[in-house]
Amino acid sequence: MTGNHDVVILGAGAAGLMCAIAAGQRGCRVVVLDHAPKIGSKILISGGGRCNFTNLHIAPDRFLSQNRHFATSALKRYTQHDFLALVNRHGIAWHEKTLGQLFCDGSARQIVAMLEAEATAAGVDIRTSHTVTGISRSDRFEVTTSGGRFDAPALVLATGGPAIPKMGATAFSHDVARQFGLRLVPPRPALVPLTLSGSALAFAANLSGVAVDATATFGRTQFRENILFTHRGVSGPAILQISSYWREGGEIVLDLCPGLDLAAFLRERRKGRPKAELRTAIGELLPARLAAALAEGGPDGRALVPAGTMANLSDKAIDAVAGALSAFRLTPAGSEGYAKAEVTLGGVDTADLSSRTMEAKAVPGLHVIGEAVDVTGWLGGYNFQWAWSSGWCAGLAI
Numbered sequence: 248m249t250g251n252h253d254v255v256i257l258g259a260g261a262a263g264l265m266c267a268i269a270a271g272q273r274g275c276r277v278v279v280l281d282h283a284p285k286i287g288s289k290i291l292i293s294g295g296g297r298c299n300f301t302n303l304h305i306a307p308d309r310f311l312s313q314n315r316h317f318a319t320s321a322l323k324r325y326t327q328h329d330f331l332a333l334v335n336r337h338g339i340a341w342h343e344k345t346l347g348q349l350f351c352d353g354s355a356r357q358i359v360a361m362l363e364a365e366a367t368a369a370g371v372d373i374r375t376s377h378t379v380t381g382i383s384r385s386d387r388f389e390v391t392t393s394g395g396r397f398d399a400p401a402l403v404l405a406t407g408g409p410a411i412p413k414m415g416a417t418a419f420s421h422d423v424a425r426q427f428g429l430r431l432v433p434p435r436p437a438l439v440p441l442t443l444s445g446s447a448l449a450f451a452a453n454l455s456g457v458a459v460d461a462t463a464t465f466g467r468t469q470f471r472e473n474i475l476f477t478h479r480g481v482s483g484p485a486i487l488q489i490s491s492y493w494r495e496g497g498e499i500v501l502d503l504c505p506g507l508d509l510a511a512f513l514r515e516r517r518k519g520r521p522k523a524e525l526r527t528a529i530g531e532l533l534p535a536r537l538a539a540a541l542a543e544g545g546p547d548g549r550a551l552v553p554a555g556t557m558a559n560l561s562d563k564a565i566d567a568v569a570g571a572l573s574a575f576r577l578t579p580a581g582s583e584g585y586a587k588a589e590v591t592l593g594g595v596d597t598a599d600l601s602s603r604t605m606e607a608k609a610v611p612g613l614h615v616i617g618e619a620v621d622v623t624g625w626l627g628g629y630n631f632q633w634a635w636s637s638g639w640c641a642g643l644a645i
């Protein structure tokens with residue numbers, strides 16, 4: 248038994264490492280166990296290898312949870328500016344890509360190296376390739392692994408969620424939380440491409456690879472970014488964002504010409520270029536392949552852009568085209584699931600955790616942090632910030 252630790256942290260990912268650093272800096276004896284052969288594997292692949300490590304516009308309303316207020320405390324106590332200061336102290340060059348999203352100029356490896364250096368300086372013991380085979384609790388938590396037994400008065404669940412199982416992601420923290428009587432908000436894939444079926448699928452598949460600036464709306468939630476047609480349906484940032492809000496059977500409404508009074512534009516073209524085809528005028532706004540596909544048959548098989556010259560279009564016809572393209576309706580058949588999801592929605596119910604310390608209210612010493620908790624951020628650095636913030640707060644409380 249390796250029994251002289253103050254805390255055992257399960258998961259050497261973003262949240263677990265940050266928690267280990269905070270606790271280690273306070274003098275706690277920390278061991279981090281991970282079943283993977285290397286630490287921070289999701290950090291390494293994130294942001295296309297450049298890690299979108301935080302966002303300048305972090306705000307609690309950009310996180311989904313059954314308790315909208317739960318994330319506020321941690322996000323305020325360890326902010327995006329705190330993480331950025333750490334990145335700067337390590338001399339890691341970064342840039343803002345778009346919408347406040349901060350990426351490394353170089354490589355995500357720099358973020359992992361930074362976390363590892365901080366953990367080493369704080370005296371943290373990191374053990375990789377340790378498969379946990381059992382967890383029990385008497386006066387201390389006892390963790391049995393393929394590499395020996397560890398015990399401590401505090402246990403932190405930081406193994407993330409089941410998104411991308413082929414990378415070794417598991418629902419382990421959910422299972423252990425349940426073992427200790429914590430409730431779960433049913434997990435589901437989020438920030439995930441959506442699939443289509445029937446004629447809508449044929450329409451999208453034909454356009455596979457075409458991207459267009461659009462708004463995607465579901466209910467009262469709307470995002471404006473690119474959407475991308477794929478051979479299975481739709482993806483791209485606006486779709487990934489809206490996927491976290493979408494529910495089965497629901498309709499997503501796309502505005503393919505956002506920010507434009509399309510009817511006014513078409514009336515203007517009718518006056519200025521009466522002999523031009525309608526699809527040519529639409530082609531000024533949309534990628535050529537998309538304009539052509541809309542003329543041939545929309546997602547329900549009906550042509551949304553009728554044949555003919557601008558001069559022959561009535562006001563009513565113009566309004567119909569403008570209406571169809573600014574409220575382009577898709578009912579996804581489903582999502583591409585955990586295999587393609589960037590994160591997991593749902594997880595350990597925040598009602599059972601302290602928002603200040605991430606400690607289970609009914610199980611003293613047990614903490615849950617990061618993606619395992621029912622807090623899910625928008626696309627764009629929000630999920631890493633939740634990992635840093637929740638990990639830091641738990642690390643201060645151990």
Ligand code: FDA
Nearest residue numbers: 258260261262282293294299406407419617618628630631
């Ligand atoms: P994380 O998944 O980071 O760490 C969990 C750790 O636990 C891993 O090291 C894993 O090996 C280990 N583990 C799992 N099961 C275990 C078990 N049974 N026993 C022991 N160890 C176990 N977010 C963002 O803000 N910006 C971005 O750019 C991206 N990009 C991105 C790209 C892709 C492809 C994906 C899949 C995800 C992103 N994300 C992202 C999301 C981000 O990666 C995610 O929210 C955080 O990594 C969550 O941090 P955690 O520490 O909670 O889990």
